[in-house]
Amino acid sequence: MLDRAVIDALFPADLPEPEHWEQQYPARELPEGALVTRFGPSPTGFVHIGGIYVATIDQDLARRTGGRYLVRVEDTDQSREVEGALEQFERGFTYFHLAADEDTGRGGAYGPYQQSARERIYLTYVRHLLRQGKAYLDFATKEELAAITQRQQATKLPTGYYGSWAIWRDADPADVQAKLDAGAPYVVRFRAPDDTGARARFTDAIRGPLEAEANRNDVVILKSSDQSPRLPTYHFAHAVDDHLMRVNLVIRGDEWISSVPVHQQLFDALGFEPVTYAHIAPLMKQEGGSKRKLSKRKDPEASVDFYIEAGYPAEAVLYYLRGLANGRLAELPLEQALAEPIRLEECGVAGPLVDLVKLDDIAADHIATLSGADILAAVRTWAERFDPELRGVLDDEPELALRALAVERDGVENPRKDLKKWSDFRPVYGFFFPRLHAAVTGPDDERIAALGVDREVVQAVARDFAADYRQLDDGQEWFEQIREVAAKHGFARNAKEFKKNPDAYPGSIREASQIIRIALTGSTRSPDMHAITQALGRDEVLSRIEPLTK
RNA sequence: GCUCCCAUCGUUCAGCGGCCUAGGACUCCGCCCUUUCAAGGCGGCAACGCGGGUUCGAAUCCCGUUGGGAGUACCA
Numbered sequence A: 001m002l003d004r005a006v007i008d009a010l011f012p013a014d015l016p017e018p019e020h021w022e023q024q025y026p027a028r029e030l031p032e033g034a035l036v037t038r039f040g041p042s043p044t045g046f047v048h049i050g051g052i053y054v055a056t057i058d059q060d061l062a063r064r065t066g067g068r069y070l071v072r073v074e075d076t077d078q079s080r081e082v083e084g085a086l087e088q089f090e091r092g093f094t095y096f097h098l099a100a101d102e103d104t105g106r107g108g109a110y111g112p113y114q115q116s117a118r119e120r121i122y123l124t125y126v127r128h129l130l131r132q133g134k135a136y137l138d139f140a141t142k143e144e145l146a147a148i149t150q151r152q153q154a155t156k157l158p159t160g161y162y163g164s165w166a167i168w169r170d171a172d173p174a175d176v177q178a179k180l181d182a183g184a185p186y187v188v189r190f191r192a193p194d195d196t197g198a199r200a201r202f203t204d205a206i207r208g209p210l211e212a213e214a215n216r217n218d219v220v221i222l223k224s225s226d227q228s229p230r231l232p233t234y235h236f237a238h239a240v241d242d243h244l245m246r247v248n249l250v251i252r253g254d255e256w257i258s259s260v261p262v263h264q265q266l267f268d269a270l271g272f273e274p275v276t277y278a279h280i281a282p283l284m285k286q287e288g289g290s291k292r293k294l295s296k297r298k299d300p301e302a303s304v305d306f307y308i309e310a311g312y313p314a315e316a317v318l319y320y321l322r323g324l325a326n327g328r329l330a331e332l333p334l335e336q337a338l339a340e341p342i343r344l345e346e347c348g349v350a351g352p353l354v355d356l357v358k359l360d361d362i363a364a365d366h367i368a369t370l371s372g373a374d375i376l377a378a379v380r381t382w383a384e385r386f387d388p389e390l391r392g393v394l395d396d397e398p399e400l401a402l403r404a405l406a407v408e409r410d411g412v413e414n415p416r417k418d419l420k421k422w423s424d425f426r427p428v429y430g431f432f433f434p435r436l437h438a439a440v441t442g443p444d445d446e447r448i449a450a451l452g453v454d455r456e457v458v459q460a461v462a463r464d465f466a467a468d469y470r471q472l473d474d475g476q477e478w479f480e481q482i483r484e485v486a487a488k489h490g491f492a493r494n495a496k497e498f499k500k501n502p503d504a505y506p507g508s509i510r511e512a513s514q515i516i517r518i519a520l521t522g523s524t525r526s527p528d529m530h531a532i533t534q535a536l537g538r539d540e541v542l543s544r545i546e547p548l549t550k
Numbered sequence B: 001g002c003u004c005c006c007a008u009c010g011u012u013c014a015g016c017g018g019c020c021u022a023g024g025a026c027u028c029c030g031c032c033c034u035u036u037c038a039a040g041g042c043g044g045c046a047a048c049g050c051g052g053g054u055u056c057g058a059a060u061c062c063c064g065u066u067g068g069g070a071g072u073a074c075c076a
Helices: A004-008 A018-024 A050-063 A087-093 A119-131 A142-154 A174-182 A234-244 A254-270 A304-310 A314-325 A333-341 A356-368 A371-384 A388-397 A399-407 A422-432 A455-467 A476-486 A495-500 A507-522 A530-536 A538-549
Strands: A036-039 A068-071 A135-138 A185-192 A198-205 A207-212 A219-224 A247-253 A274-279 A284-287 A290-295
Touching: A004 A119, A004 A174, A004 A538, A018 A036, A018 A119, A036 A050, A036 A247, A036 A304, A036 A530, A050 A087, A050 A247, A050 A304, A050 A314, A068 A254, A087 A304, A119 A135, A119 A185, A119 A219, A119 A234, A119 A254, A119 A304, A135 A207, A174 A290, A174 A356, A185 A254, A198 A254, A198 A274, A207 A254, A219 A234, A234 A254, A234 A495, A247 A254, A254 A274, A304 A422, A314 A356, A371 A388, A388 A399, A388 A422, A399 A422, A399 A530, A422 A530, A455 A507, A476 A507, A476 A530, A495 A507, A507 A530, A530 A538
Parallel strands: A036 A068, A247 A274
Antiparallel strands: A135 A185, A185 A219, A198 A207, A284 A290
């Protein structure tokens, strides 16, 4: 073991003792059973939808029990940091209503909430462990480490830094001193307790009792001394931060299960009360015949920006996610499901595939419950960032927008489910606005041509329709106009008749009405035509028919 | 390789020893409604990976096997 003086010389002289931090961050005064949770995003990329999933659970549990929900930025790997990640986090959290009770922006008594700003705290505890001989200095180079791993693999031994492979574990203090004098960089490793064959046991809040081999690896706890700031590895930061922030429930992805044995040893060595763990099954993605974790790099839908850019309502996404976590919530109506508690013991243990088709369905259902005014407000907000032209049009003609949205929505028992996300507004309702409408160019327009009606007939229908056009209030009467024109030009009365004898007619009433629909909306799909003409007004209707008459 | 975790329709959630000839939702396919596309209504296809136990009785418990996932970093 190293002399205390040698150890202390490695740290700032004014570095506080553990008691200092213990007093600065006392136990929280919270009601019995209050859960303190934390979400720890790492700024090595965008927030993952799986992060939203976990953060939702963190927030729900804390709120529900009168506890606290923290967001702590886990930026101990400065080399992998991505520009703009923090801003992206904030966008994501804001969009999904997941703002923390305590974080860097909002502050809190247990900060800083960014690991890179907690260097001194970590150093205190590293020194503490060093002084007790529970940690040691390791000068092994990258090459030496690689060689060790290689030899272990060759002999089919477990890889790692342990036992006789741990070349600096029981090094002669004189050798250590010599390295130090030579200015060699070192890391600090945790001295794994020597309990070969022991089992590590713990109870996961989701999975129940779990066990594994006790850890015997001397994991790195403090990264290389040639870097500044000197930061800890995840394992050590987890122990120190969650203890000092008085977190009592750690919810994280199940890729951490295998690290629990190390974490237990670390908590124990540090003299910390153990925390409860809840390991969540990660969101998956179908690839070929198998599943794999949703990947930030390969899957666009892994990023929260995907949902924000497309304009999925946050409530719909949250509802979907909660349903994945607790099946019970998926059976409830959205509003109720959002208000009901998430229960850890009901969380699934196998990773669910994210199903965008299902999300679409949920979102369409949800938007169908909204009023035209609410939809307009949401679309305007979305368009401000993602479709400025649409935003401008909406601002200029809010009344028209409202009239458009009212079609088959206001006063209807089953509103039309044609909007899954805000970006659908333009393709579905854009035609209402003259500035966004892609008018037909004439009888040869390919959308019209696709109907298979002779161009002369199209022209004739359009001419006759326009010539006698009346802007009627009654939908039935209004449609009679199409019927009359269709009959006059020999269209079949219904699709069946036409199908029976296609050569006898230029088309059926179906084709006749589609001619008008395409002229009016530019598409074969649209809300009720009569309602559309009401919203558009007589002049606009006629001007949209007009190109077909030439 | 080693160590963990997991396993019900295509997807998702339910089922926690008999109520299961396995249920709901999404998808898909029919049919109805209808001037189109939708929406809506009705109906249908479709699963307990496999093999052993335990038990009067197993999707449910145990063991094995297969398959999938994760970890095995000075990444988190």
